Amino acid sequence: MTDPFNANLVRLMREKNLSVPQVIERTGIPKSTVYDYYSGRHTPILGHPHRALIARALRVRVGRLNNEEATDGGPEDRGK
Numbered sequence: 001m002t003d004p005f006n007a008n009l010v011r012l013m014r015e016k017n018l019s020v021p022q023v024i025e026r027t028g029i030p031k032s033t034v035y036d037y038y039s040g041r042h043t044p045i046l047g048h049p050h051r052a053l054i055a056r057a058l059r060v061r062v063g064r065l066n067n068e069e070a071t072d073g074g075p076e077d078r079g080k
Contacts, residue, residue, distance in 0.1 A: 004067040006040040026057035031060050
């Protein structure tokens with residue numbers, strides 16, 4: 001099974017109108033690592049702290065990045 005993290009990251013960043021530099025600033029994750037995630041070159045393993053940091057930066061639950069839950073329209077899905 002393919003990990004949907006990278007595609008979900010790109011989609012959610014577009015939905016939230018966030019750039020890679022903004023995600024880098026919000027997470028503190030190294031620039032090259034975020035670019036690798038964004039490009040699909042690398043994917044953090046399930047449970048890796050980067051997934052939670054990125055989810056927090058996007059103001060969504062980690063499950064949205066992992067495809068474990070659908071959007072429920074709650075505050076975390078509206079970017080508030």
